[in-house]
Amino acid sequence: MQNHPSRRSFLALAAATGALAGLPSFTASAAPLRSSEPLASPRHQLWWQAPADDGSMITQGLPVGNGRLGALASNDSGRELLLVTDATLWTGGLNDTLDSDGQFPYGRADFGSLTLLARLTVEIPDHDLGAVSDYRRTLDLDNGVVTASYVRSGVTYRRQIFASRPDDVIVLHFGQDGGGRYTGTITFEGTHGETGGTAESFAGSFANGLKYGAAVKAYGSGGSVRVNGSHITFTDCRELTVVLSGGTDYAPDAAADYRDPSVNPVALARTKVKAAARHSADSLLRTHAADHRALFGQFDLSLGTSTDDQRELDTWARIQARADTGDPDPELEAAYAQFGRYLMIAGSRDSLPMGLQGIWLDGNDPDWMGDYHTDINIQMNYWMSDRLGLSQCFDAYTDYCVDQLPSWTDLTQRLFQDSRNRYRNSGGKVAGWTVAISTNPFGGGGWWWHPAGNAWLCQSLWEHYEFTQSRAHLEKIYPLLKGACEFWEARLLTTTLDDGREVLIADSDWSPEQGPLDAKGITYAQEQVWMLFGNFRTAAAELKRDAGYAGTIGKLRDRLYLPVVSPKTGWLEEWMSPDNLGETTHRHLSPLINLFPGDRIRPDGSTPADIVKGATALLTARGMDSFGWANAWRSLCWSRLKDADKAYQLVVRNLRPSDNGSNGTSPNLFDIYQVEEGRGIFQIEANFGTPTAILEMLLYSRPGHLELLPALPDAWAASGKVTGAGARGGFVVDLSWRDGKPTEARIRSVGGRTTTVAYGGKTRTITLKPGASVTLKDLAR
Secondary structure, three states, X not given: OEOOOOHHXXXXXXXXXXXXXXXXXXXXXXXXXXXXXXXXXXXXXXXXOOOOOHXXXXXXXXXXXXXXXXXXXXXXXXXXXXXXXXXXXXXXXOOOOOOOOOOEOOOOOOOOOEEEEEEEEEEOHHHOHHHOXXXXXXXXXXXXXXXXXXXXXXXXXXXXXXXXXXOOEEXXXXXXXXXXXXXXXXXXXXXXXXXXXXXXXXXXXXXXXXXXEEEEXXXXXXXXXXXXXXXXXXXXXXXXXXXXXXEEOEOOOHHHOOEOOOOOHHHHHHHHHHHHHOOOHHHHHHHHHHHHHHHHOOOEEEOOXXXXXXXXXXXXXXXXXXXXXXXXXXXXXXXXXXXXXXXXXXXXXXXXXXXXXXXXXXXXXXXXXXXXXXXXXXXXXXXXXXXXXXXXXXXXXXXXXXXXXXXXXXXXXXXXXXXXXXXXXXXXXXXXXXXXXXXOOOOOEEEEEEOOHHHHHHHHHHHHHHHHOOHHHHHHHHHHHHHHHHHHHHHOEEEEOOOOOXXXXXXXXXXXXXXXXXXXXXXXXXXXXXXXXXXXXXXXXXXXXXXXXXXXHHHHHHOEOOOOEOOOOOOEXXXXXXXXXOOOOOOOOHXXXXXXXXXXXXXXXXXXXXXXXXXXXXXXXXXXXXXXXXXXXXXXXXXXXXXXXHHHHHHHHHOOEOOOOOOEEOOOOOEEEEEEOOEEEEOOHXXXXXXXXXXXXXXXXXXXXXXXXXXXXXXXXXXXXXXXXXXXXXXXXXXXXXXXXXXXXXXXXXXXXXXXXXXXXXXXXXXXXXXXXXXXXXXXX
């Protein structure tokens, strides 16, 4: 029987989860504390010798963001262009009318799409690129600032662009040294045909009822700044500051249909820019930089020393040289990891999590709507945060799942058993919640049902607990874990194997994104459910809840079928079949999900040797060249198998320059996914998955066990250091090495107590109180 929720139960669940949610994404806030600290000396800096072309902003524009507002900056000396995105500016809605096949519609009107908020241009006619010299633009990762500088008529002009979280604004400051002046025009406009706006603000609404607005304020020293019709003009200014803000009335509250009627977006944007404009650009910058550094400074990484010739090259030339020569460039490789951390800070704070493109768009039609894919994208985006010292940035992922749970539960219990849905439960029962392959911010699903998506979302939520040992986080995610278990309790089928054993298998499903559409017992689902059930039992014991139900789930877990090695291929089976039913080199590594991110499959003797061998054979067959995110996943799996050479090769492949839309890295370091010959698109997962892969080569962890340098490649073996690396079990690790061997490891508890520390087949056991640390030396002896 089906247990469809009533409106009353839906509202009760929405209210319960709403109490755990954060503030609305765009809201009034108290004035921030001003910082007087000087900017940090930029140790991590990327630079270029040319600005972005207006038509190539997604591959050349430099990103800034405050976790909610994002922008791409062109840095053209004569015409600065900013493309501004708000993470919540989505079309679409709940999307709860299924197509004729029982699956979800997937279009920009029904499911919806992330869209651009605004375009800002600052035109300075006599500063055309052809009239200036010594042009240079930089991305200062330490302080979170984009800078462009050039010389004209003996005067050095310099602009700074940053997105401030404390002030909730984006700031452009134009300065100079040598008596120069700025004269030009500012144009600020929406991207959806808004009417009735002014030169300083605009407002609009979508068909789904979402209201939005944005505002800009310009002020200068010397000269004049005036509104002139639909533009703002500035004349003979020694300095010019432009401040913009904007947002929507989106709120993370299912019971309120994800709206906050108290928010007037355009009025709030005007308030924010006026408040920020009361302060100097220097004060705004110092306050922003202090906030940014508080996160960025939690982690550092050295993979060795690059050559002087490599250091002399700008970032894009250096990417190209790395590919052309094949010579390792350890400082560039470390900088790529730090760039991923910069994007995480810029894109994931106090708002929605990042999806396929984060919060950086160049138009209103991003491929796959810029959505949240639940079969790798959103999970890979957040593998990095705990490992590379940005646990706080994971909160956006947690809050999103908590906020969406009432709607996901409602859709599952109303629609999953639709007779047209090929994935419906054969037993006729449904409980708990699951998701579609694509999700939006309004509780809606898109494309096809994804039954095991609930378990994968929960696996990431659980792993954050393993890193942080936060009881508050565990209490917040517990309803998600339990609801997913309830879904699978109703879904599992009993089948008898050839040897007479009765086991539990997943009902009809699709191994993402290949093979038969209705296979039972796919490895992807079996492994996910095995992890989910184990994690729920641990959570219930930790919180002292639901002991009886946890026992029931434990018994179900003991009966789960786990995959075997095919006698035909020698691979770990992807389906309950000895045959290969899909593409040999498919991009997804779904059957290896318990090699990474899970770790049931381990080459340490705890896993049957034939399973490890079968997993290795399957990973080998999948190949060493794919899309960026797929390469990152492959690298992570090879690290788990302790194959440093293959893990490193795949990292390097992601650093190859993208040419005419090919897979690889673009000039601004965004990862490019080749959709078809001659056309590539930005997909952000590899920008996070690759740094994760780099870190996993240096440190493997699971609760109760740390392993140092499990897959250190020769390219980084001479010397290196990582500080602030997160470890599952509740520890943070600082690790130094020389000549391929660890020289010192400082291990600090953030909640963990006892763990073994391993290197080279030798282990030590340490016990710490939370907050305490221990330093281990002579680890290689």
